[in-house]
Amino acid sequence: MINARLSMQFDVTPNIVNRVTTLVNSAYSMAEHGLWQKTVQRVQHAEIAERLERSELMIATINGEIMGVVSVETLDDNTGGFGMLATDPVIRGLGVGRALIHAAERWALNQGLTVMRLELLTPRTWRHPVKESLKAWYRRLGYAPHSTMPFDQMYPHLHDRLATKCDFTVWLKTLSTEQIFETSTRHRPQVHGRPIRQRIRVMNDPVD
Numbered sequence: 001m002i003n004a005r006l007s008m009q010f011d012v013t014p015n016i017v018n019r020v021t022t023l024v025n026s027a028y029s030m031a032e033h034g035l036w037q038k039t040v041q042r043v044q045h046a047e048i049a050e051r052l053e054r055s056e057l058m059i060a061t062i063n064g065e066i067m068g069v070v071s072v073e074t075l076d077d078n079t080g081g082f083g084m085l086a087t088d089p090v091i092r093g094l095g096v097g098r099a100l101i102h103a104a105e106r107w108a109l110n111q112g113l114t115v116m117r118l119e120l121l122t123p124r125t126w127r128h129p130v131k132e133s134l135k136a137w138y139r140r141l142g143y144a145p146h147s148t149m150p151f152d153q154m155y156p157h158l159h160d161r162l163a164t165k166c167d168f169t170v171w172l173k174t175l176s177t178e179q180i181f182e183t184s185t186r187h188r189p190q191v192h193g194r195p196i197r198q199r200i201r202v203m204n205d206p207v208d
């Protein structure tokens with residue numbers, strides 16, 4: 001069973017900080033290959049420790065092992081954001097990524113937020129296959145591109161770390177409770193005869 005829960009202060013241990021930092025950096029180094037200079041890491045241990053402590057990370061576990069993570073934040077009175085989405089390559093395609101996004105959306109709804117935002121980095125002059133499949137996936141999850149800006153205008157201090165010219169596109173989704181747990185008719189991996197997506201348990205949900 002996939003569990004997704006918000007991080008707590010007790011998660012700030014060397015093992016968990018290391019695991020989450022490595023998970024994010026290795027996932028991004030593969031997914032953003034060619035976009036960044038080789039020495040660039042997506043995140044440092046200190047930032048992960050801070051975010052874990054502030055309950056800004058949603059953690060997905062399978063049999064108690066951390067297999068995925070996503071950061072969540074409140075951006076304004078209506079808008080939540082998620083980022084740093086990463087799952088362990090050994091469980092890709094089993095629904096952990098989708099479970100994390102649903103958990104992030106559920107978290108946002110519980111905060112009284114009605115819109116969820118994500119940012120997608122893409123090369124300006126060529127198509128990155130990973131980014132193309134992410135775009136299609138985000139659309140399937142109900143997100144739509146909202147605005148695009150050159151990366152160097154949004155994050156001028158990081159501009160010289162890029163290996164190629166890039167843009168940042170903001171994607172938005174209006175949240176509704178129904179959308180979050182709607183089931184797909186697409187084929188999903190089965191566990192004991194049940195689609196794995198229906199076996200997702202989101203911790204810290206309010207009791208209905």
Ligand SMILES: CC(C)(COP(=O)(O)OP(=O)(O)OC[C@H]1O[C@@H](n2cnc3c(N)ncnc32)[C@H](O)[C@@H]1OP(=O)(O)O)[C@@H](O)C(=O)NCCC(=O)NCCS
Binds near residue numbers: 028084096120134
């Ligand atoms: C993006 C990411 C988090 C998805 O994680 P995941 O655990 O594979 O997520 P899911 O199992 O929910 O699958 C996501 C989608 O990809 C599809 N998918 C997964 N593996 C696939 C494969 N080998 N071929 C085709 N589609 C595949 C799934 O069908 C699913 O689509 P669906 O929900 O419409 O069925 C993961 O690939 C990752 O860590 N990527 C690197 C970091 C990254 O790019 N983060 C996002 C930055 S914006």
